[in-house]
Structures are given as C-alpha cells and as structure tokens.
Amino acid sequence: MKVNFALLLVASGYVASHAGMQYPQDPVGHEWRRTSLDSRSPCPGLNILANHGYLPRDGRNINKTILSQAATEAYGFPPHFNDGVVDGILKAHLQTTGTNDTFHLGDLSLPASHNVCEFDGSLSRGDTFFGDASHFDIGVWYRTGSRLGLYDLNYDHKHVFHSGGSSNGTAGNGSTANPGPTAYVSVETATLAQAARYREAMAANKDFTVGVVNGSIGTSAFYLYTMWDDAAQAAPKSWVRSFFEEERIPYKYGFPSPGAPKRGDHMRELSQQIYDITMGV
Numbered sequence: 001m002k003v004n005f006a007l008l009l010v011a012s013g014y015v016a017s018h019a020g021m022q023y024p025q026d027p028v029g030h031e032w033r034r035t036s037l038d039s040r041s042p043c044p045g046l047n048i049l050a051n052h053g054y055l056p057r058d059g060r061n062i063n064k065t066i067l068s069q070a071a072t073e074a075y076g077f078p079p080h081f082n083d084g085v086v087d088g089i090l091k092a093h094l095q096t097t098g099t100n101d102t103f104h105l106g107d108l109s110l111p112a113s114h115n116v117c118e119f120d121g122s123l124s125r126g127d128t129f130f131g132d133a134s135h136f137d138i139g140v141w142y143r144t145g146s147r148l149g150l151y152d153l154n155y156d157h158k159h160v161f162h163s164g165g166s167s168n169g170t171a172g173n174g175s176t177a178n179p180g181p182t183a184y185v186s187v188e189t190a191t192l193a194q195a196a197r198y199r200e201a202m203a204a205n206k207d208f209t210v211g212v213v214n215g216s217i218g219t220s221a222f223y224l225y226t227m228w229d230d231a232a233q234a235a236p237k238s239w240v241r242s243f244f245e246e247e248r249i250p251y252k253y254g255f256p257s258p259g260a261p262k263r264g265d266h267m268r269e270l271s272q273q274i275y276d277i278t279m280g281v
Contacts, residue, residue: 025251029053030074032248039106042118042125042134045226046105047247049074059105061097062086074249075226076258081267085117092116109134120208121201123194123219124244129205141244143200147193148185150237184234187224187270191277194220217278221271225262227255 026032030052034040039059040047046067049055054070055062064086071077086103089095094113095103108117111128118134120127124141127133145151194217202208227235227243227250242250249255 026052026249027251027257032246033057039104040134041105041108042113042122043108044124044136044244044247045075045222046108048243048249050105051247052249055105061102061104063102072261073258076260076262078261078264081264088116089113115209119219120205121198123197123223127201127205127208129207136244136247140197144193144197145241145244147196148189148237148240149182150185150241152182182237184229184232184236185224185240186234187273188277190220190224190235191274194274195278217271217274220274221267224270225267228262228266 032051034051034057038050038057040050041059046055047059049067049070050057050059052074054074055066064080064083067082067086068077068080071082072079089103089108090101092112094107094110094116096107096110097103107113114128114133118125118128120129122133122140123144124136125133126137126140142151223240223243224235227239229236229239236250236253238253239250239255242248242253242255
C-alpha cells in the first residue's frame with residue numbers, strides 16, 4: 001500500500017500537538033497525564049484508564065476489583081465486565097508483582113503475553129515477530145485509520161462534537177454537529193478495516209498466529225463498545241482517534257460521563273456482527 005505522507009503527517013501531528021495537554025473537559029481528579037516512568041500495556045483501553053487516574057496512574061498493582069471499578073466509572077461497563085481479562089492474565093502467570101492477584105500494565109508486554117493479552121494483527125501495534133508489539137506504531141495505525149476513513153479530507157475531527165455536546169451527535173446548543181456517515185465508524189467499516197489489517201499481517205509475518213482472528217474481532221468489538229454512540233449506532237471518528245492516537249477519553253468531543261451501565265450483551269452482539277461480516281468478506 002502506498003503511504004500518503006501528507007496524511008501521515010496529519011496523523012502524527014495530531015498525536016504530537018495533543019501530547020501533554022490538559023483539557024478543561026476532563027473531570028476533576030481524572031485529568032489526562034502520564035510520564036515515561038509509568039507502566040503501560042499494548043491495550044489502549046487499559047492505558048487510558050491509567051492516564052486518567054481511574055486505574056493507578058503508574059499502572060502498577062492492579063487487581064480485579066480495581067479494574068472493575070475503573071472501567072465502570074470511566075466507560076460505564078457493567079460491574080465485573082473485565083473479570084475474565086484479569087483471570088486470563090493471572091492464569092498465565094504474567095504478573096511480576098510478587099502476588100497472585102495483582103499485575104502491572106507492563107506485564108502485558110512480556111513475551112509470555114503473546115496470544116494472551118497481545119495478538120498478531122493489532123490495529124495499532126506491530127507484530128511480535130517484527131520486535132515491538134507493545135507501543136503505538138504510527139505506520140500500522142495510519143493504514144488502519146485510513147481504512148476507517150479517519151483522515152478523509154471532507155472530515156474535520158475538531159467539529160464533530162463541541163464542548164457541552166452530547167453523545168447523540170448534536171452540539172451543546174442543540175444544532176446538528178457534522179451529522180452523517182462521514183462522522184462515524186460503523187460496524188461494517190470497522191470490520192472491513194480489521195479484515196484488511198489481518199490479511200496484511202498474515203502476508204508479512206511468517207509466524208502469524210491463526211488464533212488472532214478471535215483477538216482481532218474482540219479488539220474491534222471492544223473499541224466500538226467503549227466508544228459507542230447509541231443514537232448514531234456507530235462510534236464517532238473523533239472518539240476513535242482520541243482512543244487510539246492519544247490514549248485519552250474524548251471528553252472534549254462530547255464523550256458523556258456514564259449514566260446507567262452499558263449492556264454487557266451489546267459487546268457480544270457487536271462481536272457476532274463483526275464475525276458474520278468477516279466470514280462474508
């Protein structure tokens with residue numbers, strides 16, 4: 001695939017220009033910040049919770065209760081929604097905390113975490129075969145973002161949601177804020193982007209693990225579930241970019257403080273939709 005370097009600069013500039021900034025929309029006590037000494041994982045969703053202080057900001061000594069409370073408070077997940085994730089980490093003995101019930105986010109970057117917490121064909125990371133599978137890879141993500149339509153020239157992420165807006169695609173004054181399909185990532189678009197990334201990684205990585213199909217489906221279902229706008233029945237592009245490129249909750253783009261917990265079966269429904277579309281690709 002030929003890389004459009006102008007758009008690649010847009011993507012990398014977005015990350016650089018927002019790094020270290022604090023937005024007034026961040027809830028008090030949950031302002032975004034991180035340092036180079038913090039423990040972080042290959043999972044943007046977990047890193048975000050630590051960046052905003054819902055998890056310990058240093059990313060260390062996390063247990064099942066701490067993660068459950070953090071995900072419920074920040075994302076509106078049902079209580080204990082992520083218990084299976086913690087069980088998998090502990091069952092694989094990835095933790096380096098010296099206890100049987102806690103882990104550091106950085107433990108998910110250990111080689112033993114491959115196909116447990118980190119998978120080939122990541123939407124925003126490289127494969128273990130090529131070295132670093134833990135940190136954000138701008139090249140991998142640029143291709144994913146392009147497939148998702150995040151860098152369409154007729155789409156301006158700054159104007160999809162405004163301060164005081166809601167999660168239903170309207171600005172704070174009640175006027176429509178850039179409505180229409182160009183403002184959102186649909187399940188179908190997410191699935192096609194994921195399938196393309198899967199094929200790309202499989203062709204390049206001779207050690208590609210077939211089991212990653214489930215990992216990729218779960219990854220796409222997870223970010224859609226986390227960034228979902230019920231009214232639009234899709235995920236706003238500005239929210240998706242913030243999630244992956246900044247590892248930041250997109251409060252400034254109208255991401256709402258959770259009310260009632262999300263439906264746990266919605267994640268399963270998204271996974272099934274993605275699977276069905278994938279099988280037809």
